[in-house]
Amino acid sequence: xxxxxxxxxxxxxxxxxxxxxxxxxxxxxxxxxxxxxxxxxxxxxxxxxxxxxxxxxxxxxxxxxxxxxxxxxxxxxxxxxxxxxxxxxxxxxxxxxxxxxxxxxxxxxxxxxxxxxxxxxxxxxxxxxxxxxxxxxxxxxxxxxxxxxxxxxxxxxxxxxxxxxxxxxxxxxxxxxxxxxxxxxxxxxxxxxxxxxxxxxxxxxxxxxxxxxxxxxxxxxxxxxxxxxxxxxxxxxxxxxxxxxxxxxxxxxxxxxxxxxxxxxxxxxxxxxxxxxxxxxxxxxxxxxxxxxxxxxxxxxxxxxxxxxxxxxxxxxxxxxxxxxxxxxxxx
Ligand code: HPA
Ligand code: ZN
Numbered sequence: 653x654x655x656x657x658x659x660x661x662x663x664x665x666x667x668x669x670x671x672x673x674x675x676x677x678x679x680x681x682x683x684x685x686x687x688x689x690x691x692x693x694x695x696x697x698x699x700x701x702x703x704x705x706x707x708x709x710x711x712x713x714x715x716x717x718x719x720x721x722x723x724x725x726x727x728x729x730x731x732x733x734x735x736x737x738x739x740x741x742x743x744x745x746x747x748x749x750x751x752x753x754x755x756x757x758x759x760x761x762x763x764x765x766x767x768x769x770x771x772x773x774x775x776x777x778x779x780x781x782x783x784x785x786x787x788x789x790x791x792x793x794x795x796x797x798x799x800x801x802x803x804x805x806x807x808x809x810x811x812x813x814x815x816x817x818x819x820x821x822x823x824x825x826x827x828x829x830x831x832x833x834x835x836x837x838x839x840x841x842x843x844x845x846x847x848x849x850x851x852x853x854x855x856x857x858x859x860x861x862x863x864x865x866x867x868x869x870x871x872x873x874x875x876x877x878x879x880x881x882x883x884x885x886x887x888x889x890x891x892x893x894x895x896x897x898x899x900x901x902x903x904x905x906x907x908x909x910x911x912x913x914x915x916x917x918x919x920x921x922x923x924x925x926x927x928x929x930x931x932x933x934x935x936x937x938x939x940x941x942x943x944x945x946x947x948x949x950x951x952x953x954x955x956x957x958x959x960x961x962x963x964x965x966x967x968x969x970x971x972x973x974x975x976x977x978x979x980x981x982x983x984x
Contacts, residue, residue: 702820
């Protein structure tokens with residue numbers, strides 16, 4: 653099964669580039685930028701990564717991202733992740749980045765996007781891994797701040813495919829961002845959002861009806877509401893499920909209790925993703941491997957999950973069909 657999963661062509665649809673920051677690279681970049689971080693060793697960092705909830709994690713995640721200053725830093729971060737993609741047979745990835753985490757510290761939007769996109773272009777050419785970018789608004793900040801980010805993104809519009817919504821969910825409902833999402837769609841960005849990770853089903857309803865999202869990041873709590881599940885199935889929206897993130901942030905107590913199989917049985921289109929692999933104990937293949945073992949998923953279910961990852965990606969039909977054909981040939 654491990655071998656089957658490792659060789660499986662797949663896409664990753666829920667990944668925060670700042671969440672791929674491995675301690676070793678963090679130390680290296682902190683040192684060259686002469687920024688102090690509150691850890692003496694990689695071991696000390698690993699021990700700090702114990703979370704009781706989303707906010708516990710976010711506090712540490714934003715602190716880690718604070719050492720990224722130069723375009724080369726964003727390039728190195730992204731390139732390291734894309735190399736992992738190639739190693740794991742991730743053929744396509746849709747990368748979220750949080751501009752505000754950097755612009756709030758005085759790093760220019762241009763620095764962030766140029767570093768990330770240069771790595772993406774290089775990966776397409778040298779590794780055969782395709783990617784696209786999702787610009788995520790931080791929901792703990794104001795809608796006005798999101799509008800400022802939207803404005804800063806416009807000169808680089810061609811490099812960005814979609815907008816997302818992440819950070820502290822509780823107390824920051826999707827409706828807070830109604831206007832900026834409408835304006836983003838107006839500019840040609842596809843609307844996506846985290847919903848139902850810690851927030852209840854009504855946040856998922858809002859993400860659907862107010863933000864008009866095309867895919868749901870996490871979405872676990874849609875299971876609280878039967879009518880909502882039916883609506884998601886009817887609209888054919890996929891969920892980007894992140895099993896090891898869910899256990900690390902105690903959204904799910906034990907992987908054996910994970911609702912992935914239930915989601916699939918209800919007709920929901922689920923995918924498996926790593927979210928913030930450097931913080932949650934595993935890259936995408938580890939998410940597949942551990943979830944398969946915990947829920948006793950069959951090869952056929954694994955195949956279906958990988959197929960969903962291509963089917964519900966934001967790629968054009970041509971590339972989607974090519975990748976699905978590659979997956980089907982592998983499975984056969
Ligand atoms: N949820 C919300 N915001 C985030 C996450 C997450 O899982 N990862 C990075 N930012
Ligand atoms: Zn996420």
